[in-house]
Amino acid sequence: MNLLPALPADQAAAELHAAAVLADTRAHRDPFSPWTALAAQLRLVAAGLHPAPATLAPRRDTIAGHVAAALERLDTPGPEPAEEDAGLWRGHLTHLREQAVRLDAAAGQPRGRS
Secondary structure: OOOOOOOHHHHHHHHHHHHHHHHHHHHOOOOOOHHHHHHHHHHHHHHHHOOOOOOOOOOOOOHHHHHHHHHHHHOOOOOOOOHHHHHHHHHHHHHHHHHHHHHHHHHOOOOOOO
């Protein structure tokens, strides 16, 4: 058991991995689904933030909710990611959250934070 507090980047990466699992579920194993593409992008950004997050994200019902939580974690002061990289990651996450909301709307899924 890890008794050290989780870093914000670690927590954000865990949120993105959880969001990717939801996106994979919505893709229904279709490799050409936009959900599959979204899951891959979420995992790519998660790996950039922290290659192997040790924490687990709380359960949320929406992908956008996980991405919004990841953005909040990045706003938490901490040693990672480097300040010059933080804007880049926030930009990617903002874009991915918008994609998730659009896909949810097109699929009739719940939107927003949860």
